[in-house]
Amino acid sequence: MFADQLIPGRGDPIYQAAVGISIKSGTITYVGKQADIDDELAAAPRTHVACLMPGxxxxxxxxxxxxxxxxxxxxxxxxxxxxxxxxxxxxxxxxxxxxxxxxxxxxxxxxxxxxxxxxxxxxxxxxxxxxxxxxxxxxxxxxxxxxxxxxxxxxxxxxxxxxxxxxxxxxxxxxxxxxxxxxxxxxxxxxxxxxxxxxxxxxxxxxxxxxxxxxxxxxxxxxxxxxxxxxxxxxxxxxxxxxxxxxxxxxxxxxxxxxxxxxxxxxxxxxxxxxxxxxxxxxxxxxxxxxxxxxxxxxxxxxxxxxxxxxxxxxxxxxxxxxxxxxxxxxxxxxxxxxxxxxxxxxxxxxxxxxxxxxxxxxxxxxxxxxxTPKKGLVKLGWDADLIAFDADPLENMKLFVNRDNIRYVWKGGKLVKSPRKIFWPPGST
CATH class of the missing domain: 3.20.20.140 (Metal-dependent hydrolases)
Incomplete structure (x- = not known):
């Protein structure tokens, strides 16, 4: 996925970031700049978000x-x-x-x-x-x-x-x-x-x-x-x-x-x-x-x-x-x-x-x-792909955290479980 801003959990934000995830393993396979991704990752299905961070x-x-x-x-x-x-x-x-x-x-x-x-x-x-x-x-x-x-x-x-x-x-x-x-x-x-x-x-x-x-x-x-x-x-x-x-x-x-x-x-x-x-x-x-x-x-x-x-x-x-x-x-x-x-x-x-x-x-x-302590809580290579995304920058407006509807996407173990366009309840629904 591409993110205008990535907040890794610990450390400074990364801008114009790319994060690769494996649905099979549920882990993060790439963290870096969008300009640096390889051809295989460039060809993968992609979601573009404004701000990505750990779950x-x-x-x-x-x-x-x-x-x-x-x-x-x-x-x-x-x-x-x-x-x-x-x-x-x-x-x-x-x-x-x-x-x-x-x-x-x-x-x-x-x-x-x-x-x-x-x-x-x-x-x-x-x-x-x-x-x-x-x-x-x-x-x-x-x-x-x-x-x-x-x-x-x-x-x-x-x-x-x-x-x-x-x-x-x-x-x-x-x-x-x-x-x-x-x-x-x-x-x-x-x-x-x-x-x-x-x-x-x-x-x-x-x-x-x-x-x-x-x-x-x-x-x-x-x-x-x-x-x-x-x-x-x-x-x-x-x-x-x-x-x-x-x-x-x-x-x-x-x-x-x-x-x-x-x-x-x-x-x-x-x-x-x-x-x-x-x-x-x-x-x-x-x-x-x-x-x-x-x-x-x-x-x-x-x-x-x-x-x-x-x-x-x-x-x-x-x-x-x-x-x-x-x-x-x-x-x-x-x-x-x-x-x-x-x-x-x-x-x-x-x-x-x-x-x-x-x-x-x-x-x-x-x-x-x-x-x-599990490998959860950082956007880091090899860690679990538990992620959330906003349509705006929470660092500029922390009140975005007050309403859960502002959290537009949620990935759990690499699987998308919340999205503006889909309802994922009960499990297995499409």
Whole structure:
């Protein structure tokens, strides 16, 4: 394909660029100037676009299969209902230009099997399985009996290990339970481990500024994950929880609402990436009237400090990757898949340049997987041909990322899955 402008993901744009792709291998076979292509590539079918770049990542998303994001509803939802809803979410994710996701608790790992089988369309999913949380912490549905919560995660309250994969939450207390919980998620297929190192906004009876888990529990989670090459993503709002997670060796801090200069400098020292999830507060503030009063109050408070924390991290030089914390499966909801691309624009409001924001949404996001980092996120020879294209220059107008309709083309593994002239649903349609 020919592009007036190619944004490679990391580095300066290339103008009057050509990119060759192999549909058979799904990889990029040529990157360079249009004037330098050989006769074989010159004779190949061609698409001409204004601006070409790597497919986006959302490295903090949830496919829960429920419309109302409520912990008891998530736990009690029937798997068939959840799966049907997630299929729509996968499609909307892809149509927003997001070709890869890191799911930090949800049923994406299980539902992705249908994408690989060719039944439905969707992004490549790298997932955590269930998020690890302490009893009384952010993984609790406190209005349900504890036995119900335990049983739905594949564990009873006596510690017996049943089938994993029934819940997006895993309660684990003490060093040995934390160790087993990591192993359970790896058995489920997790390529990353998520731990709640502080309280959360959505859960009842919690303050996001308070830390969860002891230093010993956090260390065993990180160490156990590292033995199997997995990095750890730490949900952490409060300062002390962030510091504890960074010192324990996590790879990313998710949210980071109370980051100050001291914390940001510590993150730089330890090479920890921030995933600020700006979209969740941006969109959540538009629907406060549909939230429980205690949740709405916490969200308003977090929104007031989180943007300042994000700007501080950018100014100090913390590495940034982009994720939204999208969690609803109702396509009419602002918190549903299909809105991930807006996170790129919001990153520029925190001080990233347009090129830095795109890098954060592509290769930086991929690199949060550590040893599992795939060849996705760069327009580079031999890398996966996950690409998107615009009819205009996003570097001149980053608001193009606010509306997914501005992303005119999407290629997934070299195959065109979105185009102004064709609808590719269901898979295999022509």
């Amino acid at each position: 986006l990542w959302d490295c903090h998303i949830h496919y829960c299969g429920v419309g109302k994001v409520d912990y008891p509803e998530i736990i009690l939802q029937h798997p068939a209902t959840a799966g049907a809803a997630i299929a729509r979410g996968f499609y909307d994710t892809l149509m927003s230009g997001v070709t890869s996701v890191k799911e930090l608790s949800g049923y994406g790992l299980e539902a992705y099997a249908a994408v690989k089988a060719g039944y439905i369309m969707g992004p490549t999913v790298y997932g955590a399985g269930a998020a690890l949380g302490m009893t009384g912490g952010g993984c609790n549905a406190v209005t349900l009996p504890l036995d119900t919560v335990w049983s739905r995660q594949g564990t009873d309250n006596a510690g017996q290990r049943l089938w994993s994969g029934q819940s997006i939450f895993a309660l684990a207390d003490g060093v040995e339970e934390c160790r087993k919980a990591v192993r359970q998620q790896i058995r489920r297929g997790a390529t990353v481990i998520k731990v709640l190192a502080t309280g959360s906004v959505m859960s009842v009876n919690e303050d996001p500024s308070f830390r969860s888990y002891s230093d010993e529990e956090l260390r065993v989670i990180v160490d156990e994950a590292a033995m199997q090459g997995r990095s750890v993503a730490a949900h952490a709002h409060g300062k002390q929880g962030i510091i504890a997670a960074v010192k324990a060796g996590v790879r990313t801090i998710e949210h980071g609402s109370y980051i100050d200069e001291e914390v940001a400098q510590l993150m730089v020292k330890h090479g920890v990436t921030l995933v600020a999830t700006a979209y969740i507060t941006h969109a959540g503030l538009k629907k406060l009237d549909r939230m429980p009063p205690e949740t709405a109050a916490k969200l308003k408070h977090i929104a007031g400090i989180a943007h300042k924390a994000y700007c501080t991290a950018v100014n100090v030089g913390v590495k940034i990757a982009l994720g939204t914390d999208i969690c609803s499966s109702d396509p009419r909801d602002l918190l549903s898949p299909g809105h991930s691309c807006e996170e790129v624009y919001l990153a520029t409001k925190a001080g990233l340049t347009p090129l830095q924001a795109i890098e954060a949404a592509t290769i930086n996001a991929a690199e949060t997987l550590g040893a599992f």
